[in-house]
Amino acid sequence: xxxxxxxxxxxxxxxxxxxxxxxxxxxxxxxxxxxxxxxxxxxxxxxxxxxxxxxxxxxxxxxxxxxxxxxxxxxxxxxxxxxxxxxxxxxxxxxxxxxxxxxxxxxxxxxxxxxxxxx
Amino acid sequence: xxxxxxxxxxxxxxxxxxxxxxxxxxxxxxxxxxxxxxxxxxxxxxxxxxxxxxxxxxxxxxxxxxxxxxxxxxxxxxxxxxxxxxxxxxxxxxxxxxxxxxxxxxxxxxxxxxxxxxxxxxxxxxxxxxxxxx
Numbered sequence: 001x002x003x004x005x006x007x008x009x010x011x012x013x014x015x016x017x018x019x020x021x022x023x024x025x026x027x028x029x030x031x032x033x034x035x036x037x038x039x040x041x042x043x044x045x046x047x048x049x050x051x052x053x054x055x056x057x058x059x060x061x062x063x064x065x066x067x068x069x070x071x072x073x074x075x076x077x078x079x080x081x082x083x084x085x086x087x088x089x090x091x092x093x094x095x096x097x098x099x100x101x102x103x104x105x106x107x108x109x110x111x112x113x114x115x116x117x118x119x
Numbered sequence: 120x121x122x123x124x125x126x127x128x129x130x131x132x133x134x135x136x137x138x139x140x141x142x143x144x145x146x147x148x149x150x151x152x153x154x155x156x157x158x159x160x161x162x163x164x165x166x167x168x169x170x171x172x173x174x175x176x177x178x179x180x181x182x183x184x185x186x187x188x189x190x191x192x193x194x195x196x197x198x199x200x201x202x203x204x205x206x207x208x209x210x211x212x213x214x215x216x217x218x219x220x221x222x223x224x225x226x227x228x229x230x231x232x233x234x235x236x237x238x239x240x241x242x243x244x245x246x247x248x249x250x251x252x253x
Contacts, residue, residue: 012171019121104174
C-alpha cells in the first residue's frame with residue numbers, strides 16, 4: 001500500500017484531497033496541517049509521496065520540503081498551489097519537487113498527478 | 120464519493136475559525152511592528168479562505184476573501200514604504216473582517232444579507248489600491 005502525506009493548513013483542502021483520491025487504488029492517506037506536525041507525521045509514517053501546499057503560515061511548502069529531506073525522507077514531492085509564479089516554480093524545482101499542480105483541487109488533477117508520479 | 124454536506128460544514132467551520140482569529144489579531148495590533156505581522160497573518164488567513172471558497176464553488180465568498188487578502192497585503196506594503204496608510208485605510212480592513220465574521224452560521228449565500236455592504240467595501244478597497252498604484 002502506497003502511503004501519501006498531504007500537508008495543507010486548510011482543513012477544507014485536506015478534506016477535498018482525501019475525498020478526491022481514487023477509491024480503486026490502494027493508498028493510505030495521512031495528513032498534517034503545518035511544518036511541525038508534518039515532520040512528526042512523516043517520521044511516523046515514512047510516506048512514499050508527500051503533497052504540500054505552498055502558502056502556509058510560518059514555513060511554506062518548499063521550506064517544509066527541505067526540512068523533510070533533511071530529516072531523511074525519500075518521498076516524492078508534489079506541490080499543490082494557487083501561486084504559480086515563476087519564482088515559486090523555480091524554488092520547487094530546485095527543492096526536488098517532481099510535480100506541481102495548480103489549485104483548486106479536483107479529482108481529475110489528483111488522478112493525473114498520481115499517474116505522472118508513478119511513471 | 121464527495122460528501123457535499125460534510126465539505127460545506129468543514130468549510131463553514133474553517134471560515135469561523137479563521138475570521139475570528141483575524142478579528143482577534145486586528146484587535147491586538149497597534150504599533151507598526153505588530154501591524155506588519157498583523158497584515159501578514161490576515162493576508163494568510165484570507166488567502167487560505169479564498170482557496171477553500173474557490174474549491175467549494177462559493178464564488179461570492181471567494182471574491183470577498185480574495186479582496187481582503189489583497190487589501191491586507193496592500194496595507195503591509197503601504198506600512199513598509201510609508202505611503203497611503205492611515206486610520207481610515209486600516210479601518211476598511213477591520214470593516215471587512217467584521218463583515219466576513221458576520222457570515223458565521225449561515226448555511227448558504229452567507230453574505231446575502233450584507234451583499235450591499237460587501238460590494239461597497241470591495242469597491243472602496245479596490246479604489247484605494249488603484250489610487251496608491253498611481
